[in-house]
Amino acid sequence: MLSDKLKEETKQNHQILEKALVGRLKSIRSAQEYAGLLKLFYGYFGGLETQINKTIDGSLLTDSTQRRKTQAIADDILALGDGIPAKATGNYLPRINDHLEALGALYVIEGSTLGGRIISKMMQQQLGFNKGMSFFSGYGDKTEQMWGTFKQALNNQAQTPGQEAVVIAAANETFLKFGEWFAKAH
Numbered sequence: 001m002l003s004d005k006l007k008e009e010t011k012q013n014h015q016i017l018e019k020a021l022v023g024r025l026k027s028i029r030s031a032q033e034y035a036g037l038l039k040l041f042y043g044y045f046g047g048l049e050t051q052i053n054k055t056i057d058g059s060l061l062t063d064s065t066q067r068r069k070t071q072a073i074a075d076d077i078l079a080l081g082d083g084i085p086a087k088a089t090g091n092y093l094p095r096i097n098d099h100l101e102a103l104g105a106l107y108v109i110e111g112s113t114l115g116g117r118i119i120s121k122m123m124q125q126q127l128g129f130n131k132g133m134s135f136f137s138g139y140g141d142k143t144e145q146m147w148g149t150f151k152q153a154l155n156n157q158a159q160t161p162g163q164e165a166v167v168i169a170a171a172n173e174t175f176l177k178f179g180e181w182f183a184k185a186h
């Protein structure tokens with residue numbers, strides 16, 4: 001199934017990104033530093049979602065718009081008293097020109113809700129407050145369920161090995177470009 005292949009074939013890029021993030025996460029001790037992290041996510045996910053909105057076939061993924069993260073991240077940044085940065089554009093983003101490429105990027109965004117549970121716990125411990133945590137809290141205790149329904153929808157859409165390869169390549173590029181975006185901001 002496509003969801004299993006995606007997991008397997010993006011594993012390495014997930015690990016690289018996770019490693020880069022964990023170092024930074026561990027050093028966060030203030031609301032300002034935490035807002036800086038959220039601004040990185042806002043820029044990248046905001047740019048991604050702009051492209052996804054242009055290319056996704058909403059009739060094939062009916063709850064897609066409810067899953068958008070840009071607004072939640074913006075709300076969190078504002079709750080911490082910081083300002084909203086620009087969104088990534090052009091070469092800072094992976095190529096998302098059609099529905100299958102949009103699915104690959106969405107896989108990465110949706111999957112971030114799984115790691116997000118770990119990140120929000122870490123942040124609450126290090127900061128001693130839980131303000132501005134809506135994005136990293138994902139879907140709360142519905143996270144598993146939402147991930148399951150997303151994977152089901154995904155598996156119904158790429159029908160051929162060629163189509164699967166397009167989704168997988170887009171997901172890998174989405175991980176890689178996030179790493180570059182992240183490194184650029186240091």
Ligand code: HEM
Nearest residue numbers: 006007014018021022107108109110111112114115118178
């Ligand atoms: C400190 C940072 C992170 C940690 C500790 C982390 C941890 C995890 C863990 C434990 C899982 C497996 C959860 C499960 O199977 O129930 C997971 C899955 C996943 N994460 Fe992360 N993650 C992090 C950051 C990210 C980020 C920033 C993204 C995307 C931009 C991401 C994308 C994904 C994806 C797509 C999956 C799904 C893999 C699958 O197909 O099962 N993760 N992560």
